[in-house]
Amino acid sequence: MKKLILLIIHLTIFVAVAVSQTTPVSATVDKQKILIGEQVQVYLKAVLPGNIKFPWPVVDTLPHFEVLTRSKIDTQQTSMGLLLQQTITLTSWDSGRWMIPPVVFGHSKTKAIPMSVEYSPMEANQPYHDIKDIIDVPSPIESNWYWYLLGVAVLIALFMLFFPPSNEKKEKVVKPAEDPFKVSMELIGKLRSSDEPKILYTSLIDIFRNYLLQKKDIHSFSKTTDDLARQLGELRLNGSDQLIQVLQRSDMVKFARYQPMLTENEQAIEVIKKNIISIENSSNAV
Incomplete structure (x- = not known):
């Protein structure tokens, strides 16, 4: 009797688990x-x-x-x-x-x-439409366009005969290249210390790098700040330490979200300007 009761309990648990x-x-x-x-x-x-x-x-x-x-x-x-x-x-x-x-x-x-x-149901109230025969379409009127083309060709030939093109070569006006020093000074003059820092420092360093490229053939746009510092060491500039500080501050503004004070922005503009003037003076002296 006990075994039967245990068997019923086991079956009940098994069914409950299966249902769950x-x-x-x-x-x-x-x-x-x-x-x-x-x-x-x-x-x-x-x-x-x-x-x-x-x-x-x-x-x-x-x-x-x-x-x-x-x-x-x-x-x-x-x-x-x-x-x-x-x-x-x-x-x-x-x-x-x-x-x-x-x-x-x-x-x-x-x-x-x-x-x-x-299928879509057919509506018995709708009239029956038989298949129509092929409709003859009249042939288009023959065009004489080729006569017009021939006339235009004759007129062009007569014009070339009576008015031949001049063989004189026109002198090309060579526009003198802009002075990189003058361009740099004008661009720096447009910068303001109150400008958005990232835009200000990006523009300022780009002006300096472009001046170096135009004036000294120093390719620095693909160089890091450390690489540029080594290149500037060959120029032996006065106040190069301040210039390196400005370049490093520019990296902090662009990549570390550093927020400089207005005095730092004004000092950065002045340092870049003085170094461009110094490079220009040394180049003219040579």
Whole structure:
């Protein structure tokens, strides 16, 4: 008797666990009758109680139906568990009554859905239109466009005969290159210490690097601040320490979001200006 009671208890627990692991799933449609080529939406839903996991079914091919699109799997936490939803858009080109087969979710599956695919109904009240015969189209009027083209060619030939092109070569006006020192001074004069720091220091250092390129053929745009400092050491400039500080501050403003004071901005403009003047004077002295 005790063994029978224990067996009943074990069976009850096994059934309860099996039922608790069953995943509620469903498949519904927005319509069960469509015309050929018309779309129908299939809504797949599954509720996962607890930490149950299973692979989401991939609906790829269905008999008599064509899968047009599959939406992303939406998830939503509910009191019953995790709700998963997906919308699949189908169409059919086969007329008749068909079944959307069950979709398998792990150990659970949905019910089959009957569908009716029909042709567009004919309206008996509409008049019958017979197939029309081929309509003769009159031939287009023959165009004499080639006579106009010939006339234009003759006129061009006569014009070239009486007015031949001049063989005299026009002198090319060579525009003198702008003085890099003058250009640099004009650009520096437009800078203001109150400008946005990143724009101010970027413009200031670009003016200095461009002057070095034009005046001393020093290519520094692809160089780091340390590389440029080594190149400037060859020029033996007075106040080179202040110049290096300005270059380093520019890196801090552009890459470390350093916010300098207005006095620092004014000092940076003045240092770059003085060093350009110093390089210009030394070049003219040579």
